[in-house]
Amino acid sequence: MHVPDGFINAPTSAVTGVVAAGAIAVSLRGARRELDDRTAPLAGLVAAFIFAVQMLNFPVAAGTSGHLLGGALAAILVGPCTGVLCVSVVLLMQGILFADGGLTALGVNITDMAIVTTVVSYTVFRGLVKVLPRSRRSITAASFVAAALSVPAAAVAFTFIYWIGGTTDVAIGKVATAMIGVHVLIGIGEAVITALTVGAVVAVRPDLVHGARDLRQKLRLRVHGELVDAPAPEAAPVAARTSRRTLWVTGLVTSLVLAGFVSFYASSNPDGLEKVAADKGIDKKTGQHASADSPLADYGVKDVSDARLSGGLAGVIGVGVTVVAGSTVFWAVRRRRAGDDVSATATGSV
Template sequence: MHVPDGFIDAPISAATGVLAAGALAVSLKGARRELDERTAPLAGLVAAFIFAVQMLNFPVAAGTSGHLLGGALAAILVGPCTGVLCVSVVLLMQGILFADGGLTALGVNITDMAVVTTVVSYAVFRGLVKVLPRRRRSVTVASFVAALVSVPAAAVAFTLIYAVGGTTDVAISKVATAMIGVHVLIGVGEAAITALTVGAVMAVRPDLVYGARGLERKLKLRVNGQLVDAPAAEPAAPVAAGSHRKLWVTGLVTSLLLAGFVSFYASASPDGLEKVAKDQGIDRKTEPHAAAGSPLADYGVKDIADARLSGGLAGVIGVGVTVVAGSAVFRAVRRRRTAEPTQAS
């Protein structure tokens, strides 16, 4: 759903840029509360994983494909504010290095793909977790539903942005029907990927899943016929640092394999927005990407003729750059949180 340059006019692009900047400022502040010494490294890995999986377009209908947006996945794993930052880092890397998503449309893409998906999905997730049984399986179920809802929500958001700032004269009812219809199908794929990933992390390190915090029920004891809270258990021994590293290395290797090898087998069909834009004619004023001459444009390495090698190498570079950039951002956020009490004193 990467919006290219030319779909949305300059005033609305600028307005969404301001909105996105405000959302990022709020998210930076919120991420200081969400991140700790265990989860800060995970956040950079989540950004790299989202980048890798976004390269894996999957078919959803005749001549149409979809890919992960990642807002729900990031919000549930590392928190909603940190999730906005994760997806934003991915979008920035894609726009600058790979000419994917217009640079003048960066505010539109961050607002739609990072802010809307994260906020909507996490609100749905928290609502479901409150009413479902307090079990690990409920986290996976809630993740599925939250991710499923987040994709058509992003389609609705794009439609509203297009309604006020679209550069072509196309009936908004046609755009809405086409966008929501195809993105409901894409949402099923998003939901499956999100639930599988959250479930996998829950199976090995549930303590690192932000959305699973506080789900433990207090143990009750019957005393003289009345139920009372059991005495608090002694704090569990801290998990060894090697366990964190093992999860991080496993996640990074998985991301590299997905981007460097599995991506070659992804669907070549246009994604939902591209298909709708072509069918409805809203792409008539698309402008060339400012980074079209990048050595990594279109997810290939310039001057490497072999398509498999070119695409795989580009994917590996993308994962590497994203994990470095994301880790640097979240390490700085974490450092700022640590420094604040000292400055206050």
């Protein structure tokens, strides 16, 4: 659902850019509360994994494909604020390096694919978790439903943005019907991918999953007649570190394999937005991408003639760049939180 340049007029693109910038600023502050030394490395990996899986378009209808948006997956694994940042990093890398999603439409894409999907999915997820039994299966089931609803929600958001600032004269009802219809189907694929991934991580390290934190029942002790939280056990710290390292390496290798090899077998059909745009004529004013001459444009390496090798190398480079960029952002956020904690401690001790 990457919106290219030319679909949305300049004033509306500017407004969504302001909305996106504001949401990122809020998310940077919120991510300080969500990230710690254990989860900060996972956030960079989540961004790289989303990049990789977005290369795997799957067929959903005759002549149409879909791909992961990733907002639900990121929000449940690392938190809603960090999730917005994860998807935003992916969209930025895709727009600049791979000419995927217009640069003038970056605000539209972040608003639609990062903010809307994350907010909707995490709201649904938390609501379901509160009423379902406290179990890993409930986390997985809630992930499925939340992800499934987040995709048509993004389609509704795009339709609304297009209604305000679309550059072609097309009946909005036709756009809404087509967009929501195909993205309901894409949402099923999103739900399957999200549930499988969240379920796999919860099965091995539920303590690293933001959305599964309610599964960790705190031990409470009565001290002088009052109930207080017992300190967390510090058993097997070396094993825990090894497990995190193994999870991170496994996730990175999986991302590289998906982007570097499996992506060659992805559906070549246009995705939901591209198909609707072509069928309804809303792509008449699509402009040339500012990064069209990028060596990695269209997910291929320039001057590499073999399509399989070209696409595979582009995927591997994309995963590498995204994990580095994402990890840098999240470690900076984590260090900022650590600095704030030190300052607060020093102030309190004065």
